[in-house]
Amino acid sequence: MSSKREIDDRFNKFGRVSFTAITKVNDFVDHLEAGKITGTRCKDCGLYFFPPRADCHQCLTSNMEWFEVSGNGTLVTFSRLQYAPAGFEEDVPYYIAVVDFGDYKVFGRISKDVAENEICVGMAMKAAVDKLPNDRLSYVFQKA
Amino acid sequence: MGKVAIIGVGQSAFVRSYPGSIRELVFDGFKEALGDAQIRAKDIGASVVCSAPEYDKQRSPAGVFAEYLGLNPQPTFYVETLCSSGSTGLRLAYSLISSGLHDMVAVIGFQKMSEISSAESQERMGRGADIQWESTFGTMMPAYYAMYARGHMEKYGTSLEDLALIRVKASTYGQLNEKAVYRKPVTFDMFSDPENRMSGPVASPLRVGDCCANADGSSCIIVAGEEKAKSLSKKPVWIRGLGAASESVNLAGRNLFSGLTVARKAAEQAYAMAGIGPKDIDVAEVHDCFTIAELMAYENLGFAEPGEGKELIRNKETYKEGSIPVNLDGGLLSKGHPIGATGGSQIRTVVLQLREEAGDIQVKNPEFGLVHNIGGVGLYGNVSILGR
Numbered sequence: 001m002s003s004k005r006e007i008d009d010r011f012n013k014f015g016r017v018s019f020t021a022i023t024k025v026n027d028f029v030d031h032l033e034a035g036k037i038t039g040t041r042c043k044d045c046g047l048y049f050f051p052p053r054a055d056c057h058q059c060l061t062s063n064m065e066w067f068e069v070s071g072n073g074t075l076v077t078f079s080r081l082q083y084a085p086a087g088f089e090e091d092v093p094y095y096i097a098v099v100d101f102g103d104y105k106v107f108g109r110i111s112k113d114v115a116e117n118e119i120c121v122g123m124a125m126k127a128a129v130d131k132l133p134n135d136r137l138s139y140v141f142q143k144a
Numbered sequence: 145m146g147k148v149a150i151i152g153v154g155q156s157a158f159v160r161s162y163p164g165s166i167r168e169l170v171f172d173g174f175k176e177a178l179g180d181a182q183i184r185a186k187d188i189g190a191s192v193v194c195s196a197p198e199y200d201k202q203r204s205p206a207g208v209f210a211e212y213l214g215l216n217p218q219p220t221f222y223v224e225t226l227c228s229s230g231s232t233g234l235r236l237a238y239s240l241i242s243s244g245l246h247d248m249v250a251v252i253g254f255q256k257m258s259e260i261s262s263a264e265s266q267e268r269m270g271r272g273a274d275i276q277w278e279s280t281f282g283t284m285m286p287a288y289y290a291m292y293a294r295g296h297m298e299k300y301g302t303s304l305e306d307l308a309l310i311r312v313k314a315s316t317y318g319q320l321n322e323k324a325v326y327r328k329p330v331t332f333d334m335f336s337d338p339e340n341r342m343s344g345p346v347a348s349p350l351r352v353g354d355c356c357a358n359a360d361g362s363s364c365i366i367v368a369g370e371e372k373a374k375s376l377s378k379k380p381v382w383i384r385g386l387g388a389a390s391e392s393v394n395l396a397g398r399n400l401f402s403g404l405t406v407a408r409k410a411a412e413q414a415y416a417m418a419g420i421g422p423k424d425i426d427v428a429e430v431h432d433c434f435t436i437a438e439l440m441a442y443e444n445l446g447f448a449e450p451g452e453g454k455e456l457i458r459n460k461e462t463y464k465e466g467s468i469p470v471n472l473d474g475g476l477l478s479k480g481h482p483i484g485a486t487g488g489s490q491i492r493t494v495v496l497q498l499r500e501e502a503g504d505i506q507v508k509n510p511e512f513g514l515v516h517n518i519g520g521v522g523l524y525g526n527v528s529i530l531g532r
Contacts, residue, residue, distance in 0.1 A: 015280025023276065050396055051277035077298070077401045079290035080348040081282065085266045088282030096281055098291065098395050105396040107274075109281050121298045138280070 024054035073101040111140040149373035149380035152181025152366030153492035161258040162360035177364035185214035189246030194229035195484025228519035230487020231526030237367040254362040255482035287347035288521035293436035295401030300451035307435040318478020325480030359480025363488025385418030385529035406525025407444035422446030426510035429490035472505035
């Protein structure tokens with residue numbers, strides 16, 4: 001084990017390229033490592049947040065608990081990218097999508113394992129952890 | 145509270161790569177606006193500079209411009225709402241004047257996008273979305289608007305052909321606009337020809353022809369209080385209604401994927417302030433950064449019911465001769481989209497229409513014009529109603 005870090009920059013490991021290193025919801029990355037995709041829920045008002053956040057704007061408290069994104073959602077909309085921004089060129093073509101899980105929605109990529117001709121609005125999808133090269137972590141949508 | 149008017153408008157040519165520095169670029173639009181208003185820099189009480197700063201090497205350009213344009217020692221400052229910065233500048237100018245702080249304000253918009261590569265520029269634009277939770281997936285503006293196009297097509301049966309018709313209209317008028325970056329004809333058949341560049345996929349379902357191009361450009365709008373406007377201008381154009389709204393940056397926080405809530409809300413506010421409705425609008429400039437954006441604007445502004453926007457373009461109702469002419473200057477699709485300069489360019493076109501000085505694209509006897517200017521993917525929305 002490495003010695004205790006002075007700066008908790010675990011979030012650096014999230015995604016192909018991370019533009020954020022430090023956040024109060026860094027545990028999200030540990031959860032990905034453990035195979036779970038998580039959001040937060042306000043213990044005071046019960047509001048679900050995905051992406052997870054440290055603070056509830058409704059209660060102005062930080063009394064949050066983690067919940068796991070589980071079960072099936074519905075594909076709301078998607079796009080297949082033929083061009084990519086700097087840093088993502090090697091990934092094309094790839095799909096980005098919004099999936100509705102009822103209490104919350106999730107933005108992410110569709111797994112390359114899903115046959116392109118099967119992708120359609122309304123299809124049932126689930127979210128799964130995606131282990132990337134160089135120890136990086138993300139999540140993708142798979143066919144439910 | 146007195147009325148507030150636009151008494152001068154100016155715009156540089158929008159080009160792929162401006163052969164000069166940002167202060168020189170801004171000078172072009174400023175000079176035209178001063179000539180139009182027949183005023184001098186010393187008459188201007190304050191200036192508001194509108195742009196998206198991530199394209200600039202110069203930190204805090206407002207101060208640099210104030211010196212170059214002869215606006216010292218008057219106050220100057222920066223305002224930013226991505227692609228709708230120019231309309232936010234107008235909103236600010238309105239407030240500065242109606243509060244009595246100033247009697248004349250210059251709204252200066254600019255962007256010099258050519259200093260960075262197209263991929264870098266896409267990456268920076270993508271960072272106008274949620275960098276913590278979205279950009280990490282490799283997002284960019286065309287893909288976000290493509291997701292709205294998909295949502296609209298699924299819900300309402302809008303087709304790729306409908307989107308192509310929007311680009312064909314843009315080209316019809318873009319060819320007439322000497323300040324537009326893209327003046328070549330675009331035909332409907334280009335979209336069904338796999339060999340043609342226009343039909344090439346960018347982010348499905350959007351194709352090259354559905355997207356506007358980056359550009360360098362500047363614009364300038366001179367805003368004045370009622371007394372000043374009446375004494376200086378033969379044809380002041382009055383700001384009759386202003387609306388502005390914001391929305392969740394992450395698409396996961398939204399409920400509507402077939403229209404922009406910011407545009408709906410901003411339009412409601414602007415119509416209420418002006419005391420008119422969509423049917424009273426005689427000419428409009430809408431934020432067609434993508435073809436789908438114009439189609440959604442028809443609906444979000446109330447020119448058509450939700451899902452009926454496609455009928456307007458199919459029936460050519462948004463052409464010059466139609467019931468609600470839209471983007472007769474060629475729109476962003478033809479002019480190009482120099483982020484901070486875009487809102488000012490849209491306002492300029494509507495002002496020229498209301499003064500009946502729009503030349504080839506002049507509509508008959510317009511009383512009210514509307515400007516719809518969106519920042520990000522419906523992150524910020526501004527709707528401004530102008531009248532004679």
